[in-house]
Amino acid sequence: MVDKQKLKERQPVAWRILSNALKSGHISHAYMFYGQKGPDQSRMALLFAQSLVCEHPDEDGFACQQCDTCRQMEREISPDFYWLHPGGTRSRKPMTRKELDAWWKNQTLEPEKKKTWRLRKEDIQNLQDTFSYTSSTTTGRQIYLIEQYEEATASASNTLLKFLEEPKDNLTGILCTGAINMVLPTIVSRCQLIPLRAPARSALEEQIGELIEDEELVSILAKAGYDNDRITSLLEGEALFEIRQAAHDYWNARSTHGAIVRLETGVFAKGAFGSREAVVFFLNCLLYFAEQENRSDIKALEERTVLLESIDAMRLPLDPLLLVERTARDLKRISQRR
Numbered sequence: 441m442v443d444k445q446k447l448k449e450r451q452p453v454a455w456r457i458l459s460n461a462l463k464s465g466h467i468s469h470a471y472m473f474y475g476q477k478g479p480d481q482s483r484m485a486l487l488f489a490q491s492l493v494c495e496h497p498d499e500d501g502f503a504c505q506q507c508d509t510c511r512q513m514e515r516e517i518s519p520d521f522y523w524l525h526p527g528g529t530r531s532r533k534p535m536t537r538k539e540l541d542a543w544w545k546n547q548t549l550e551p552e553k554k555k556t557w558r559l560r561k562e563d564i565q566n567l568q569d570t571f572s573y574t575s576s577t578t579t580g581r582q583i584y585l586i587e588q589y590e591e592a593t594a595s596a597s598n599t600l601l602k603f604l605e606e607p608k609d610n611l612t613g614i615l616c617t618g619a620i621n622m623v624l625p626t627i628v629s630r631c632q633l634i635p636l637r638a639p640a641r642s643a644l645e646e647q648i649g650e651l652i653e654d655e656e657l658v659s660i661l662a663k664a665g666y667d668n669d670r671i672t673s674l675l676e677g678e679a680l681f682e683i684r685q686a687a688h689d690y691w692n693a694r695s696t697h698g699a700i701v702r703l704e705t706g707v708f709a710k711g712a713f714g715s716r717e718a719v720v721f722f723l724n725c726l727l728y729f730a731e732q733e734n735r736s737d738i739k740a741l742e743e744r745t746v747l748l749e750s751i752d753a754m755r756l757p758l759d760p761l762l763l764v765e766r767t768a769r770d771l772k773r774i775s776q777r778r
């Protein structure tokens with residue numbers, strides 16, 4: 441059972457989007473839970489799946505986790521719930537829940553054990569077969585949950601894509617991934633995106649505080665999960681304070697065209713964006729400012745999604761400056777919309 445209160449505190453954005461969906465009854469055909477890998481992702485996904493069918497929801501619309509329906513789902517014996525995850529009853533090589541949690545935390549499991557979890561075409565076909573020959577027994581809704589979707593093979597993804605293109609009434613899919621940039625864009629675009637954040641770590645803040653005195657910089661770096669090595673190299677080579685200031689000025693003026701121009705002629709021109717690290721740090725500053733606003737409207741959510749996706753995209757061999765420009769244009773478009 442999940443501690444719902446803690447989950448709500450740690451994942452306020454995801455909690456709010458899902459709560460709105462559950463309370464309004466506007467449920468999408470597919471969801472993608474993405475963001476830094478962590479046990480929260482899996483817990484939130486299971487809780488959401490349970491919440492779609494539980495008959496005793498709490499005031500936020502989430503499942504009681506105690507009724508027969510909820511328990512059957514957690515134990516993977518519900519006929520209307522198909523759960524594909526390492527260690528699950530549907531996967532070929534079992535991995536225990538504990539092992540999975542450990543792998544998420546530090547990714548230290550033996551490589552061959554990790555390798556055995558690969559999502560193949562047959563897995564998706566089995567899932568499809570299950571739902572095409574059975575109709576819902578009690579609840580009226582059928583759900584599948586696939587974890588670590590980035591491990592899907594190309595043929596598995598193509599099979600799932602066809603499935604997503606012809607949505608079945610009352611069938612909801614939930615995909616989880618710690619690497620959304622490795623998922624087919626055509627699949628991502630068919631899912632409602634649910635961003636999950638790595639939990640704030642005060643120990644990390646303490647560590648960083650020994651290197652830097654500036655409170656805000658410590659928070660930005662800790663939130664983004666920087667370790668000492670990365671910070672040391674940032675401090676050596678980059679204009680950390682200047683970039684933060686540029687990010688701050690840009691953020692407050694992001695709805696104007698001038699904001700992009702100032703970026704291009706200001707900090708860009710001076711060469712402060714010399715490395716990918718600097719650009720990633722700039723984007724992390726923006727994400728921090730966005731989260732500090734504590735807004736829950738759809739625009740704020742879209743802004744945060746754009747920023748999370750940009751930070752993810754920095755792992756790809758893209759021109760960092762082009763990515764910043766594209767991000768700035770997306771943010772301008774969002775903030776100018778009525």
Ligand SMILES: [Zn+2]
Pocket residue numbers: 494495496503504505506507508509510
């Ligand atoms: Zn329940």
